[in-house]
Amino acid sequence: MPERVHIIGTGLIGTSLAIALTQHTVEVTLADASPTTAALAADLSGGEVADGLAADIVVVATPPDVTAAVVAAALARHPEATVTDVASVKGVVRAELAAAGAPGLGRYVGGHPMAGRERSGAISARGDLFEGRPWVVAAVADTEPDAVALVKGMAEAVGSVVTLLDPGEHDEAVAAVSHVPQIAASLVAARLADLPDTAVALAGQGVRDVTRIAASDPQLWTQILAGNAPAVARVLRAIATDLSGLITALEALGPEPTGAVVAPGARAALAGAIQAGNAGHARIPGKHGAAPTAYAKVVVLISDRPGQLGRLFQDVADAGINLEELVLEHSLGAQFGLLELSVLPGVEAELRTELTRKGWRLHA
Known part of the structure; x- marks a missing residue:
């Protein structure tokens, strides 16, 4: 567990982490490109706007498209500290650091707390944001073990459940469980925009569940998807194949009343898609991460x-x-x-x- 943590970037994640750490009597310093945002985060968390040169850990909580550059600068400016980040893509960050010859790369530990809200910014921060949520620690062979242990201790201190993954494994995993669901929610929600009010008024829990995350920040998600483009594209390509088969089956059934069209195999294709969804849904972890339970x-x-x-x-x-x-x-x-x-x-x-x-x- 670190005694001093310096957080660069005071949006939702950075400020929430500051609140959670100060509640554990960790000395927290804050920095942000916006002095006003940094001051607000300090007011909300009890941290201090300062350079954090004595920090044990530097946490980079900036937008994904500048994460690698800020990590590289932090490694140079804080030569004794472990540096981690909270970006939702890990492979591209490490690749950019390696290509740039960033100093002290063994002190960099990729991190990804899988927690968030539909609202962004310091004002939306919560000290319990990380409780019970996964926090991926993405180290590689030459990452210093002490640095990994320090980041792991910080994540566990704020209530997260730590998972150790290779950066590539992480990116493939989040493409399927986080990034593609965001796209799917957005695509379904987009179909509602031009519906008449009478149709939208019929929306029930099903559409609310599917579209809950569709209110996310477009700018942030553009950066996330661009950073993990190959892995996301692979999952979407597989989904596109499944959708093509379903469209073919539905068109084969035609506009006639149910049962009037034979369309061999069409109904089996529809049932198979729903059944495959049942099988996938059954694998989602249950309460507290335990095995799925039928309630x-x-x-x-x-x-x-x-x-x-x-x-x-x-x-x-x-x-x-x-x-x-x-x-x-x-x-x-x-x-x-x-x-x-x-x-x-x-x-x-x-x-x-x-x-x-x-x-x-x-x-x-």
Whole structure:
């Protein structure tokens, strides 16, 4: 665990890290190209705007397209410090550093905290942003072990779960689990822009789930995607092949009523795509990163009034039942919502009985 951390770049990630570290009594210094932004981050975090020359770790939290240059400058300016970054691409940063002959490259430890929000900037920072989230440490053979240990200790101190990956492995992984999902969300959301209001008003939890991250910063994501272009393109090419097959199947079914067109194999292609999605979804880690678990769903109709959620949660707690997950979907044109409670299958019947006894209306 470092005693002194210098953070260069005081946006969402840099300021959130500053808040989390000061809560652990780490001495934090801050720097940013914008003096106003740096001063705001200091106010929010309790850190100090200073050069950080005595830092144990220098964290570069700048936009991805300038990360390598700032890391190189930090390695030269802080010859005794470990230098890490938070960029969401790792291979291109290390390649640029190596090509530039950056000094002290063994002290550079690539890092990627996989945490964020739809909102950006220091004002959106949160000290708990990293809790329970993965933090990739992307070291290579000639990275100094002490430097790796220091970055790992910092990440764990703010609540992250550290994963060690080669930079190339990291970039291939995030292309599939982060970068392509962003593109998919944006493409689906873009189809909503020209729909009539009556159609958009029908949007339910499905489209909200799929498009949740579509509100992300276009400038930042352009830099991220450009930095990981080959890996992202490979995943998108595979998806394009799957989409082409689905389009062919749908067009084969034609405009006739269901069942009027034989179209051999078309329905199997549609079912196969959904089934393949089931298989992939089943691999997503469950609660606290544990193996995926199948939960029972209990859906409660809840009125949109103050105190209703608190009362429901208290009734669940009084029954001695732990909630695993929950999703709230607001109903169209009505002042109530559908709250989906996920519980272990063994307690589903007991929860239904208790909530019904307490007067809650359950959805079939």
